[in-house]
Amino acid sequence: MLRLTKRSEYGLMALAFLAAQEPGVYTSVREIVSRLGTPRRLLAEVLKALSQAKVVEATRGPGGGYRMRTPAEELSLSRVIAILEGPVNVARCASEDGCDFQEICTIQEGIAQVADRIKRVLDGYTLADIVRAGSGAAPVLDQLSDPASHQDRSVA
Amino acid sequence: MLRLTKRSEYGLMALAFLAAQEPGVYTSVREIVSRLGTPRRLLAEVLKALSQAKVVEATRGPGGGYRMRTPAEELSLSRVIAILEGPVNVARCASEDGCDFQEICTIQEGIAQVADRIKRVLDGYTLADIVRAGSGAAPVLDQLSDPASHQDRSVA
DNA sequence: GTTATTTAGCACTCATACAGTGCTCTTTCA
């Protein structure tokens, strides 16, 4: 259905929040949840996953919590999504499993291209870009690679 | 999960097949299925939907079936997907319903940008492009707008 | 060392939507 899961959304929200904190400071799940209003346990799981993937780091006990580990500028959207909902496979065709119709399917190549292009969009966006966009500024890579600006072939 | 549904895949396969037939000739579901190996009833539903959306046209009775109505060059991927699985909303944030965290969410803008960019990729790809790719050729718009070629910031 | 705080680990439930199928009706051509 070509949509991000809540896990990814919550994860990105939490990461944006953590990235905005004082560097080095730990913020607890309780505190993040009280700000964002997301389901507590779910966010905890998301953060745990991000912690295991070394995107954030955790400390237990009073005063503990999470803080950024990977700089926002180096954290791609595709990485976050891969951690929270598995690797991005826009089409089964393009996935490792391969498609069931390999022999006769004429769209495989084309779909793979599309999937690849979407993948690259996600690769190209960093957490920093996401946050930046929220503050009004345009993401860094717009000038390099926005297909939109060149493209008016839309039919829909 | 950021993936196309089978409906879309089957639909695109069938459309590619129809687009490759003699212009004007009707091809029955039975025949398409016998070639593609997709589940019969499911493909029938998909084609019915495409017919109602005037992408293909149908005739009943012996010798009947489906044929293209919208030229492959004018049929965008996003249109097909919209018909077969509803409008593309990469993130709920970006959807019409709006997100539940509007007040505090700092990633909304950024996500909307990403969603928009993905949407444009899908807008920009036509059935003709998909088919072309399968025959070895590069899609028409690669030279205009492939972000990939400019972009090596991938972290993942 | 006891206590409070906080992450870690584990498994289950509920809701949604995707995938697939059976049967009958209507249209159309031979």
Added chain:
DNA sequence: TGAAAGAGCACTGTATGAGTGCTAAATAAC
């Protein structure tokens, strides 16, 4: 009139997403 083909209708099973409860282990403060 009969056979072929799409149209209409609704249901079932499965996967995955979303959300929750409880307990254990670590750590800091007292």
